[in-house]
Structures are given as C-alpha cells and as structure tokens.
Amino acid sequence: MPSVRMGIKTAFDARNTSLDMASLLLRQVNETLQKAEAGAFVVSNPRGAHALAAGLTGPIDVTIDGHVGYYCGGMNQKASIIVNGNAGTGVAENMMSGRVHVKGDASQSAGATGCGGLLVIDGNASSRLGISLRGLDIVVKGSIGHMAAFMAQAGNIVVLGDAGDALGDSIYEARLFVRGKVKSLGTDCIAKEMREEHRTLLRGLLDAAGIGHEIDVAEFTRYGSARTLYQFHIENLGSY
C-alpha cells in the first residue's frame, strides 16, 4: 500500500503527527509508531483498541486521546506514552524503559512483568497491579485492587491511596510504598522500617511522577519480603 508507506516516511520528521483511528487501521497506526525514530504523535478515536502503541522502540512521544483496550504500551522501550482515558488489562505489560502515563483508571495486571521505565496511573488500578514485577517503577495516584505485586522481584510500586487484599503475596525484592490502608498482606509480605535511603528513593519516584511536596514521604509505609519463603524448610516436607 504505497500511500501508507508514504505516510510513515512523512511521520519520521513531523511533530504532532495526527493518527485518527476513525479512518486508520490499528496495524497502520502501530506500524507508523513502531517505525518512528523521533517525533510526536497524537492518536485519536482509539475506541478501546487492543495492543495500541505496543512494541515501540524509539524515543517518541505518543498521546492517545480516548480509552484503550488491552496491552497498551506493552513491551515499551524509550517511548513516552500518555493515555488521556482509561486503559484495559495489561497496560505497559513487560515494559523495558520509557514512560507510560494513564490519566484515567487502569484495569487488571497493569505493568505486569515490567522490567524498567516508569508507569504512572492518575486514577485507580484494579487487581494484579505489577505482578511478577522485574524492575519497572509504578506510581498510582488512586487506589489499587487485590493481589498487587504478586511474586514481584524488583522495582518499586508507590500507591497514594489504599491497597486491596493480599498485597505483595510471595514477594521477592520489589519495594512497595502505600500511603493509605492495606486491606490485607499476602504471604511473606510485611511492613518494614522506612530508612533515609527509602525516603530518598520514594521522593525521587514521586518527583518523577510529577507529584509535589504536598505529598509527604512520611505518610507512607514500606512493605517488602520477610524472606521466609526463600529457602526450603525440611519441616514443611509434609505439605508437599
């Protein structure tokens, strides 16, 4: 399709290239974004499309005006993606670097298995936020649902609101900072002392998410692994 190819070529240099999904196919939009090495793009009329702006590798800016479906910004590298709306399951899942900012709410498994970069959610996130997290930083301005940070290995999760049931179940070395109430902690997840290094880390994460000093790091509790599941205990043999 020569006309599409020409469109992509032009998009490399343009600022604020407009991609309207009322007339473009999802594949055309993703192909344009995935091939772009620079520039800023505005995607309109996403109408809940899945895998939008997934697999981006260039340091581009993408603004999506509307609600997106599953896996938006998945596997992201370097790109900065703003969603002016809600995001479906698995936003920024397996993200490597860059930034994804959801202005509305996020559905389940936001930031799952993320390796690096920053995910900011202005609203609430539902269940399984940051499960199996491996280095991504997540900041949620609202509250989060159950089973967040399940088996999270590395990275940080900051929640300004409350957390649901079983926070940090079977967690490894990810750090969790919750300002509100935690409904229940998962197995092997405990509240931990906030030392100076943690206050500095948390302040840095809040700054990165654009949250000012009106939010005091002293209001947060740190949660992490009690490390009792790390070794096999022979007295538990009967349980297997």
Added chain:
Amino acid sequence: MCGIVGLFLKDKALEPQLGRLTAVMLHEMCGRGPDSAGFAIYGGAAGGVSKICAVRRASTLDWADVAKRLAAATGSKVTYDTIEDHAVIRIDGDGTAARAWLIENVPEATVLSEGEAIEIYKGIGDPDAISERLRLSSFSGTHAIGHTRMATESAVTIAGSHPFSTGRDTCLVHNGSLSNHNRLRETLRRHGERFQTENDTEVAAGYLSWRMKEGDSLQQALEHALDDLDGFYTFVVGTRDGFAVLRDPIACKPAVMAETDAWVAFGSEFRALAALPGIDGARIWEPAPATVYAWSRS
C-alpha cells in the same frame, strides 16, 4: 473467553433503538466468542399474556401443530409468531405450566424463555450472522443482554448457548466456568428446578431462580450466590424490571461498566461500549470483585 454485553435503558426515547445498539455492542465481542451467540430482549409486555420463546431442533417441527396441542393441553388461548427457527408463543395468563408442558411434550424444540417481557434468541456460529438472521437490530425494548460464546464446559449447541433462563422473566449470561455445578444441579433438582442441559451456566440461572422463588430479591440472590457457587464468573442478570452484575471474589473475568442519565451498560471490554450515544460523558468503571451491582425500574 466469551463476551458479554448488557444495556439497561433509563431514557424511554432510546427504547426503539435497543436492538440496534445491542447488535453494535455484540459485534465488538465476536472475537471473544465465535462459537455461538444469543440475546435476551425485555419489552413488549402485554398484561396477562405470557411469551414463551423456543427454537426448533428438528426441521420437521410444525409450530401450528405445537400451538394447537398446547392450547388443548392448557385450555388457554395460544398464538405464535416465528423468526427463522424460533417461535414466540403467546398464551393467556401465567406461562409456567405451558413452559413445563413444552419441555415435556415437544422434544423437537428447546424452550429458551418464559415471561411477560423476556424474549431469548440463540444460534450457532458467527455472532454477527446470528444477530442479522434473527433481526436483533429491529427489536425495541427496555433492556437487553447478549453473549458470544467460546465453549469450555459443554458442547457447542443452541441449548448450551447463553442467555440461560429457568425462571419467569429471568435470564443470566456467564463468562467463566463453575466447578461445583454437578452437585449443585442435583440439589436444585430436589428443590424442583428443571434443567435442559449439562451446562454449568444453566445451574447458575437455576440457582438464582430458586433463590428468588424462596423470596430473595435479585440483590439477595446474588449475594447468596457468592457463598454457594464455586468457580470463575462474571454474571449479567436480567429480570423483568432489573439488571444486575456480579463478579467472582478474585475477579477472574473482565468487566467494564458505564452509566449516563440515559442508560447503564456492561461490556467484557470497553470497545463494546465505545459506540453508545453519550459514551464520552459517561461514568466508566470496573466493577469490584464480589460486589453486586443492581439497577431496577421502579
């Protein structure tokens, strides 16, 4: 997988468009359930007349003969209309006994629903083709529930398609799978519930019908379901005047809801809601686990 859509109208002016809007929503869920599809439409209730929806299993079935035999058996006036392989049989008074007679005496048909307002239609294959063939867009009404099925628990048959209805003007669609349906089915049979399939969702529908016969409101019946049903589920339930949503305690299956002054809508994914009028100004949220959401026309 499986896809669910639901639309409960608050604005009467939208009622002529109920079928069209439901068809647009169902279209978006084709990919989640390409095996079969079905929809329940509530509307057109005439006082004192019951509607029984049925679909024929054998092409030799003669609806005129069925209507004549039903009238003779019940002593009531019986009329009927057909849409493709479906018939809407109208009978004066409560249709509960007529429904039971049809299940017992007309094995060539599957009875889909009975009530003053409800009509259920189902088919096998591409959901878009089914809504086209059964003229979904032409229906008007107050609320509708649709389902696209990717079968897991039982065979791809019309009887195994959703929505399931086992009680008057009550239906249920389900995304998920129940793990205690065999034992529960036996318990419900002892309480007098009647089942037409081996399907898990039919048991959930029968459970709600039984609870409401015992005096529960829809809200209470769903709260009891949280204790008695084991497995994964997102349910959307319709009654003559109501519409409700329930997700299992770990919220395994997806759900998005939206509400404006004109309607309340449910979709397995947001894209099912994207074309609704006024969606840009709607309140949109993900229903919380183990929480009953219910609306009623009072």
